[in-house]
Amino acid sequence: xxxxxxxxxxxxxxxTAVHVVGFNLRSWTxxxxxxxxxxxxxxxxxxxDVQRAAIAVECFHKASLVHDDIQDNDxxxxxxxxxxxxxxxPIAINVGDILLGEGYRLLSLCDARALTAVxxxxxxxxxxxxxxxxxxxxxxRPLTLDWVLEIFxxxxxxxxxxxxxxxxxxxxxxxxxxxxxHQYSRxxxxxxxxxxxxxxxxxxxxxxxxxxxxxxxxxxxNPEPVYISSSCVDSFA
Numbered sequence: 001x002x003x004x005x006x007x008x009x010x011x012x013x014x015x016t017a018v019h020v021v022g023f024n025l026r027s028w029t030x031x032x033x034x035x036x037x038x039x040x041x042x043x044x045x046x047x048x049d050v051q052r053a054a055i056a057v058e059c060f061h062k063a064s065l066v067h068d069d070i071q072d073n074d075x076x077x078x079x080x081x082x083x084x085x086x087x088x089x090p091i092a093i094n095v096g097d098i099l100l101g102e103g104y105r106l107l108s109l110c111d112a113r114a115l116t117a118v119x120x121x122x123x124x125x126x127x128x129x130x131x132x133x134x135x136x137x138x139x140x141r142p143l144t145l146d147w148v149l150e151i152f153x154x155x156x157x158x159x160x161x162x163x164x165x166x167x168x169x170x171x172x173x174x175x176x177x178x179x180x181x182h183q184y185s186r187x188x189x190x191x192x193x194x195x196x197x198x199x200x201x202x203x204x205x206x207x208x209x210x211x212x213x214x215x216x217x218x219x220x221x222n223p224e225p226v227y228i229s230s231s232c233v234d235s236f237a
Contacts, residue, residue: 041144049110053166059103060119063127063160066096071134072208114173118165122158129155142223143216149190151211157189 069082070092076082083093108115128149164181197212
């Protein structure tokens with residue numbers, strides 16, 4: 001069997017490209033060799049674009065963490081001081097902004113314009129979810145689990161989905177796979193956030209007041225309007 005991938009330089013747009021090399025798949029797929037090459041979503045992939053998209057995803061992710069630490073006034077992440085704790089809020093904002101700018105700059109260098117559109121949609125959704133959370137923190141009120149899950153679907157799910165879809169676009173894109181990736185990202189994002197909420201209660205340390213699945217369930221079990229008010233008082237006591 002000959003190699004499936006072959007890396008070589010030279011293309012109409014310049015840069016390194018990864019090409020699918022045709023080999024006999026008749027016994028497996030029933031397609032002739034040329035159909036495999038022409039119809040495969042991996043027919044031609046610009047390796048430089050794949051690398052840029054991957055780095056852009058990392059830039060977006062780190063920027064979201066920096067800005068999240070600022071907005072939540074967190075002093076520690078991964079067992080180390082946050083940027084805002086070490087250098088102050090103004091510098092931390094600037095670090096997050098330059099990471100966002102670098103991410104979009106890298107995507108602008110790629111051939112596929114859809115990469116930037118997907119990243120922008122995820123960015124806006126994340127800000128919407130964070131905005132819902134911040135607005136509630138300013139004016140706490142009884143929570144429902146459905147409302148908290150909506151926050152998760154805006155704030156957390158896009159972070160997983162954009163990573164998968166950017167890779168899919170670099171591989172030629174596919175609408176069926178996009179739908180599958182959306183469903184997978186939704187399940188994974190919600191599961192991740194539920195686990196994160198539960199982790200907050202693994203010991204007796206005070207928990208910051210924010211919309212969480214745990215608090216939503218408690219609100220639904222204690223529907224009295226005064227319940228959330230007393231919880232706020234206790235959390236700030």
